[in-house]
Amino acid sequence: MAQTQISQAQSKSLGAQFAKAIPGLILVALLAVAAMWGEGYLKANHKAFFEATLLNHILLAILFGMLIRNTIGVPSILEPGLKYSTILTKTGIVIMGTKYTLASLVKVGSISMIFITVTLFATVGLSFWLRKRFEMTDPLAGCLAAGFSICGVSATVATGPAVKAKGQEMAYTIATILIFGLIALFTFPAIGKAIGLTENQFGAWVGVGIVNSAQVLAAGMAYGPDAGLMAGIYNMGRVVLLPFVVLYIVMMVLKNNTSASSNINKTQFVMDKFPVFIIAFLVAVLANTAGLFSKEEVKMAGEIMNWCFALGFASIGLTTRFSDMKAAGKDGIILGFIVGAIKAIVALIVVMYLLPL
Amino acid sequence: MADKDNAAAMQESRAADLKVRKQDYMVIGLGIIMLIVAKIMA
Numbered sequence: 267m268a269q270t271q272i273s274q275a276q277s278k279s280l281g282a283q284f285a286k287a288i289p290g291l292i293l294v295a296l297l298a299v300a301a302m303w304g305e306g307y308l309k310a311n312h313k314a315f316f317e318a319t320l321l322n323h324i325l326l327a328i329l330f331g332m333l334i335r336n337t338i339g340v341p342s343i344l345e346p347g348l349k350y351s352t353i354l355t356k357t358g359i360v361i362m363g364t365k366y367t368l369a370s371l372v373k374v375g376s377i378s379m380i381f382i383t384v385t386l387f388a389t390v391g392l393s394f395w396l397r398k399r400f401e402m403t404d405p406l407a408g409c410l411a412a413g414f415s416i417c418g419v420s421a422t423v424a425t426g427p428a429v430k431a432k433g434q435e436m437a438y439t440i441a442t443i444l445i446f447g448l449i450a451l452f453t454f455p456a457i458g459k460a461i462g463l464t465e466n467q468f469g470a471w472v473g474v475g476i477v478n479s480a481q482v483l484a485a486g487m488a489y490g491p492d493a494g495l496m497a498g499i500y501n502m503g504r505v506v507l508l509p510f511v512v513l514y515i516v517m518m519v520l521k522n523n524t525s526a527s528s529n530i531n532k533t534q535f536v537m538d539k540f541p542v543f544i545i546a547f548l549v550a551v552l553a554n555t556a557g558l559f560s561k562e563e564v565k566m567a568g569e570i571m572n573w574c575f576a577l578g579f580a581s582i583g584l585t586t587r588f589s590d591m592k593a594a595g596k597d598g599i600i601l602g603f604i605v606g607a608i609k610a611i612v613a614l615i616v617v618m619y620l621l622p623l
Numbered sequence: 624m625a626d627k628d629n630a631a632a633m634q635e636s637r638a639a640d641l642k643v644r645k646q647d648y649m650v651i652g653l654g655i656i657m658l659i660v661a662k663i664m665a
Contacts, residue, residue, distance in 0.1 A: 353650055360654030361661070423643065427636035430628070529629065538640040543647040546654045553658075560665065567661035574657070 283346070290347015297334075297580035298573065301327035320455045320488040327576045328484065331583015340584055348585050354578030355480045356543050361571040362498050363550025364564050371551060374499045378470065381616060382503040385474050385609060386511050389415035393605050394518055400597045405431035408519040409439040410598055414605045416508050417501065418443040418478030424539050425512050429519040442602040444586065447481035450610070455489050463618070465492035471617045473500020475610035480582060483575065502547065509539035
């Protein structure tokens with residue numbers, strides 16, 4: 267009886283939550299439609315401009331969202347519907363699995379995985395080494411190291427509580443990552459074009475050089491479909507390593523507190539932080555490899571994936587406030603940008619001259 | 624006192640992980656539904 271009442275209350279509250287989200291979701295959907303239409307319009311009527319700016323539906327969705335948020339603003343009634351960006355972009359990643367086969371994943375191969383692993387741990391090392399030259403707390407340094415080495419926002423959220431970071435330290439890190447990512451998102455494709463990177467090279471570069479997963483995919487897809495797929499694989503490679511890198515960062519932050527670091531159950535820690543949605547991505551890859559999807563079905567899945575990304579990125583744009591970024595202060599931004607820039611330059615050299623892409 | 628702080632931090636960390644895990648399950652569900660939709664609509 268009591269259980270029935272609890273489940274009724276839960277479903278009622280879920281229903282109420284969904285009802286509250288509807289106005290915001292309508293705005294998100296309108297922006298996604300506008301972005302899709304905008305890409306089609308630019309391709310059909312201003313091809314040269316489209317090819318120069320690479321303004322596809324993803325970049326347009328972010329731009330439209332940011333424009334609305336930072337000019338006319340978003341009424342509070344719409345806010346609850348803007349919280350689903352992560353779910354939508356992660357769902358897009360799961361569907362993206364139908365674009366790969368096991369053979370294509372193996373082709374990217376072990377050398378790339380070694381490259382990703384070395385880059386991640388080296389970025390953490392570099393962040394902690396540079397940290398001594400800046401005024402900041404250990405938890406903030408830990409959040410910045412996590413955010414700039416793995417996949418930005420998710421990594422910061424996974425690391426923050428474990429290193430006892432305050433809410434504002436996590437918010438600061440996220441703002442720094444997003445500023446870096448936004449600049450990278452609109453400059454990396456132009457740099458890639460200027461130096462003649464192939465789509466595979468560009469995908470691998472942004473897959474390591476840009477930190478926020480959503481921005482990695484956005485930049486890759488802006489450069490071309492193959493760049494988007496390569497960026498997706500590299501992003502997955504990073505995401506798989508998230509629990510291990512976070513554990514390494516927590517041990518670095520707690521290294522002066524031996525009792526705290528020895529109390530951590532490392533297996534449990536890694537299990538708790540493992541991003542399980544990757545399993546669904548791999549199932550989609552296996553299903554495609556086994557021939558469970560026809561060409562038409564893969565194409566349709568691609569369309570749905572594009573919509574998931576357009577909706578997710580419209581939400582991201584609508585929640586990006588320039589004032590939050592201004593309030594982030596300078597020390598963390600300087601450290602983050604130095605680390606991010608060094609990583610991007612090293613990654614570019616490796617991608618251009620060492621990786622067989 | 625420090626041990627208590629660490630225990631509280633770990634508990635908070637696990638609560639955050641649980642939230643992300645729940646979201647991931649939602650993503651898996653939504654992803655499977657969308658793949659079925661793709662098969663039906665193709």
